[in-house]
Amino acid sequence: MDFDLSEDQRLLQDSLAKLLKDKYGFEQRKAYLKSETGWSREVWAAFADLGLLGMPFAEDDGGLGYGAVETMIVMEQMGRALTLEPFVSTVVLGGGFLRHGATPEQRSALVPMIAEGKLLMAFAHTEQQSRFDLHDVATTAKKDGDGWVIEGRKGVVVHGDTADQLVVTARISGGRRDRDGIGVFLVPADATGVTRRGFRTSDGQRAADITFDAVKVDAAAELQGGLALVERVADEAIAALGAEAIGCMEAAKDLTIDYLKTRKQFGRPIGSFQSLQHRAAEMMVCLEQARSMAMLAAMMASERNDDERRRNMRAVKIEIGRNARFVGQQTIQMHGGIAMTMEYAGGHYLKRLTVIENMFGDMDHHLAALSEEGGVFVAA
Amino acid sequence: MELRFTDEERAFREEVRSWIDANLPAETRERMASGRTPTKAMQVDWQKRLYAQGWAVPHWPVEWGGQPWSAIKRFILSEEIQSTPAPSPLGFNCNMLGPVLIAFGTDEQKKHFLPKLASLDLWFCQGFSEPGAGSDLASLKCAAKREGDHYIVNGQKTWTTLAQHADWIFLLVRTDAGAAKQQEGISFLLVDMKTPGITVRPIITIDGAHEVNEVFFDDVKVPMANLVGTENRGWDCAKFLLSNERTGQARVGASKERIRRLKLIAKETPGGARPVMEDPRFRSRLTDVEVQLKALEMTTLRVLADENRALSQRKPNPASSVLKIRGTELQQAISELYVMAAGPYGLAAPHDPEADGRNEPDVAADWQTLAQATYFNWRKQSIYGGSTEIQKNIMAKAFLGL
Ligand SMILES: Cc1cc2nc3c(=O)[nH]c(=O)nc-3n(C[C@H](O)[C@H](O)[C@H](O)COP(=O)(O)OP(=O)(O)OC[C@H]3O[C@@H](n4cnc5c(N)ncnc54)[C@H](O)[C@@H]3O)c2cc1C
Numbered sequence: 001m002d003f004d005l006s007e008d009q010r011l012l013q014d015s016l017a018k019l020l021k022d023k024y025g026f027e028q029r030k031a032y033l034k035s036e037t038g039w040s041r042e043v044w045a046a047f048a049d050l051g052l053l054g055m056p057f058a059e060d061d062g063g064l065g066y067g068a069v070e071t072m073i074v075m076e077q078m079g080r081a082l083t084l085e086p087f088v089s090t091v092v093l094g095g096g097f098l099r100h101g102a103t104p105e106q107r108s109a110l111v112p113m114i115a116e117g118k119l120l121m122a123f124a125h126t127e128q129q130s131r132f133d134l135h136d137v138a139t140t141a142k143k144d145g146d147g148w149v150i151e152g153r154k155g156v157v158v159h160g161d162t163a164d165q166l167v168v169t170a171r172i173s174g175g176r177r178d179r180d181g182i183g184v185f186l187v188p189a190d191a192t193g194v195t196r197r198g199f200r201t202s203d204g205q206r207a208a209d210i211t212f213d214a215v216k217v218d219a220a221a222e223l224q225g226g227l228a229l230v231e232r233v234a235d236e237a238i239a240a241l242g243a244e245a246i247g248c249m250e251a252a253k254d255l256t257i258d259y260l261k262t263r264k265q266f267g268r269p270i271g272s273f274q275s276l277q278h279r280a281a282e283m284m285v286c287l288e289q290a291r292s293m294a295m296l297a298a299m300m301a302s303e304r305n306d307d308e309r310r311r312n313m314r315a316v317k318i319e320i321g322r323n324a325r326f327v328g329q330q331t332i333q334m335h336g337g338i339a340m341t342m343e344y345a346g347g348h349y350l351k352r353l354t355v356i357e358n359m360f361g362d363m364d365h366h367l368a369a370l371s372e373e374g375g376v377f378v379a380a
Numbered sequence: 381m382e383l384r385f386t387d388e389e390r391a392f393r394e395e396v397r398s399w400i401d402a403n404l405p406a407e408t409r410e411r412m413a414s415g416r417t418p419t420k421a422m423q424v425d426w427q428k429r430l431y432a433q434g435w436a437v438p439h440w441p442v443e444w445g446g447q448p449w450s451a452i453k454r455f456i457l458s459e460e461i462q463s464t465p466a467p468s469p470l471g472f473n474c475n476m477l478g479p480v481l482i483a484f485g486t487d488e489q490k491k492h493f494l495p496k497l498a499s500l501d502l503w504f505c506q507g508f509s510e511p512g513a514g515s516d517l518a519s520l521k522c523a524a525k526r527e528g529d530h531y532i533v534n535g536q537k538t539w540t541t542l543a544q545h546a547d548w549i550f551l552l553v554r555t556d557a558g559a560a561k562q563q564e565g566i567s568f569l570l571v572d573m574k575t576p577g578i579t580v581r582p583i584i585t586i587d588g589a590h591e592v593n594e595v596f597f598d599d600v601k602v603p604m605a606n607l608v609g610t611e612n613r614g615w616d617c618a619k620f621l622l623s624n625e626r627t628g629q630a631r632v633g634a635s636k637e638r639i640r641r642l643k644l645i646a647k648e649t650p651g652g653a654r655p656v657m658e659d660p661r662f663r664s665r666l667t668d669v670e671v672q673l674k675a676l677e678m679t680t681l682r683v684l685a686d687e688n689r690a691l692s693q694r695k696p697n698p699a700s701s702v703l704k705i706r707g708t709e710l711q712q713a714i715s716e717l718y719v720m721a722a723g724p725y726g727l728a729a730p731h732d733p734e735a736d737g738r739n740e741p742d743v744a745a746d747w748q749t750l751a752q753a754t755y756f757n758w759r760k761q762s763i764y765g766g767s768t769e770i771q772k773n774i775m776a777k778a779f780l781g782l
């Protein structure tokens with residue numbers, strides 16, 4: 001095993017870090033946040049120039065053929081800078097569905113556009129009743145000649161308001177909570193019958209509620225793989241979000257340590273109080289434990305045994321969630337009032353970490369599932 | 381020991397409950413129940429009703445509008461208010477400044493201000509903290525210089541809660557920069573917010589709310605008559621005020637109400653296979669918090685009963701420090717439970733029809749969109765009114781002799 005980055009990986013990390021340093025200062029971020037899209041098209045174009053958007057796709061499809069480790073490296077930097085662009089939606093989720101579920105024809109049509117920054121995607125899955133269960137799908141897709149008619153409603157579709165293509169789950173057969181009978185469809189966001197209502201998420205980013213009212217798509221819109229495909233892509237997203245959380249946690253920890261060294265009360269730096277020192281040390285313990293899990297996630301992202309992969313991803317989500325919560329809360333607590341304000345970065349890390357914690361299943365959801373599945377270390 | 385409420389106390393609880401039911405405007409009740417803070421108009425209107433009933437400041441001496449009640453009876457009233465839920469009487473007026481004036485004010489000050497504080501004819505805010513003086517409050521710099529029969533105040537206050545609603549502010553200012561000890565050169569002033577030279581600037585908190593402010597003083601003229609207590613002895617008033625502020629924050633009644641409400645909400649909230657409330661993990665987390673809250677309720681009653689008995693001795697009860705620490709922790713824990721119950725739909729930011737730049741409606745239930753905002757906002761609980769760390773330092777020093 002080797003936990004060091006290769007030369008190329010380091011280069012990737014450094015060039016993204018430099019880009020974000022130039023383009024993603026906290027003040028610049030505020031301006032992006034307030035804009036119409038809620039993120040920056042200019043930065044998105046810069047991501048394309050850097051090759052980030054074509055990263056995980058096979059070279060044959062017009063991508064760079066990078067793997068989960070590269071995604072981890074990129075996401076960690078994105079987390080540090082609290083970026084707002086639809087990278088997870090378009091590249092990780094959209095890209096994941098294309099890589100694992102699309103035909104070569106579909107890929108050759110869409111991947112180059114993604115890589116060039118010309119196509120945005122979003123994953124329309126969650127429903128009002130489904131909570132975090134990936135197999136709970138009430139939206140329906142009915143055969144209609146060669147194609148399909150989709151009917152239903154999806155909620156909190158992250159970046160759903162700016163996406164060009166939606167990946168939509170819909171029930172082809174069976175009951176609402178059956179594991180079988182779930183179809184996955186590519187639906188253009190401007191298709192007749194698609195209504196989107198955009199809104200802000202609690203961390204300031206954008207999402208949408210989307211209704212599908214007798215939306216017609218042709219046969220080629222169906223991706224192959226059903227629930228297994230959804231789970232696989234969700235697991236890749238968990239790995240990416242985990243790495244993003246590491247970036248957030250690390251930046252939050254650094255910000256806090258700096259503050260402990262400079263903020264003076266009672267005539268000395270507050271970092272000289274042992275109760276805060278120990279808590280700062282505990283932040284580091286949390287960060288390192290979480291970082292290990294982010295690495296486990298990168299390792300497991302390409303695991304072929306679905307069972308093994310899922311089990312480990314659940315552990316990743318639980319452990320990163322737990323530690324992220326502590327780091328986020330302590331960032332505010334040890335800053336005192338200042339981190340309660342919109343004007344200061346500290347609180348925004350807690351907000352982003354909270355949103356990450358609640359995407360693709362919170363700690364309790366995965367704890368319940370993992371314990372049901374026999375835990376991490378399965379006894380014979 | 382008599383570990384049960386008396387018949388009289390139980391009857392009083394019923395009386396309070398039906399009075400609140402009859403008097404609390406439906407709009408106010410709804411807003412409170414949704415987990416939002418009352419508007420200024422709602423707060424004022426409600427406090428005036430309490431005042432008319434004689435219930436706004438029962439803990440004050442009878443001559444100033446208080447009631448000759450036991451601490452337990454006062455607890456019952458405030459618990460019923462919190463658990464309806466209705467707005468509590470404004471803390472700055474009733475729990476902070478009022479008692480300070482009663483203890484340290486001149487007769488004129490008492491006569492002029494106390495009725496207005498109780499009826500909320502005047503809304504006060506608290507100008508203690510400054511950018512460089514948070515936990516270390518005594519290091520404050522905002523200065524007042526004597527000029528004839530006036531002070532001239534210059535400096536800045538920060539984190540001033542609801543200064544945008546306030547008519548007056550009570551201030552800690554430095555009147556003697558050369559005092560041997562920091563604590564010895566501080567005075568306590570009352571200042572009309574309309575005085576020329578005062579600027580209020582909003583601070584937006586991470587949940588998007590406008591609750592706190594910066595307040596700037598530029599050559600602000602304050603009559604000498606507005607000095608409370610003795611010049612340079614304002615720290616005595618501050619210490620007295622802070623100890624009252626801390627015991628007021630357990631808010632057990634409010635937490636009980638939040639838990640009851642959460643149970644109802646979680647029953648109605650689908651969570652995949654079953655309603656969230658039927659998820660064993662959620663239930664056991666919730667129950668765990670309830671158990672701790674029950675313990676805190678008992679601790680509160682012990683502190684109150686003790687306060688009743690030992691008024692003359694005035695020895696601080698070690699258990700009173702538990703109230704601020706555990707009370708705020710539990711409020712924070714409950715806010716986390718709401719986030720859990722809200723699930724993925726909790727990602728939507730709150731839709732507030734009164735705010736500009738409102739979020740689009742209907743994406744999720746109102747309580748779901750408020751869950752994360754409240755969780756973020758309530759991180760403040762362990763920071764203000766003496767942070768958890770400062771409380772523990774006090775406990776270690778005062779009670780444990782460390
Ligand atoms: C079962 C057992 C086996 C052991 N085996 C060996 C052995 O084989 N060989 C050997 O040489 N020793 C051994 N030790 C000794 C062990 O290393 C000491 O117990 C340890 O160093 C702590 O010292 P102490 O017990 O004197 O506690 P103290 O040093 O008196 O500490 C008491 C408490 O104060 C805390 N404390 C002390 N200083 C600070 C500080 N600066 N800041 C914050 N907190 C502080 C400590 O963490 C502890 O909680 C063993 C101890 C045990 C219990």
Ligand SMILES: Cc1cc2nc3c(=O)[nH]c(=O)nc-3n(C[C@H](O)[C@H](O)[C@H](O)COP(=O)(O)OP(=O)(O)OC[C@H]3O[C@@H](n4cnc5c(N)ncnc54)[C@H](O)[C@@H]3O)c2cc1C
Pocket residue numbers: 263265266270273275276333334335336337338340505506507508509511513514515516538539540541542592760763764765766767768769770773
């Ligand atoms: C929402 C909100 C509303 C407020 N409303 C008001 C108001 O209306 N009026 C008003 O005057 N003030 C108000 N405050 C201010 C509040 O009282 C201060 O924020 C508080 O005293 C902490 O000060 P600080 O924010 O400067 O943090 P700091 O004092 O800088 O503390 C930073 C961190 O260091 C820790 N720390 C500091 N000293 C020690 C020590 N000796 N040992 C261990 N840890 C220590 C703190 O606990 C904290 O975790 C409000 C604050 C907030 C957040």
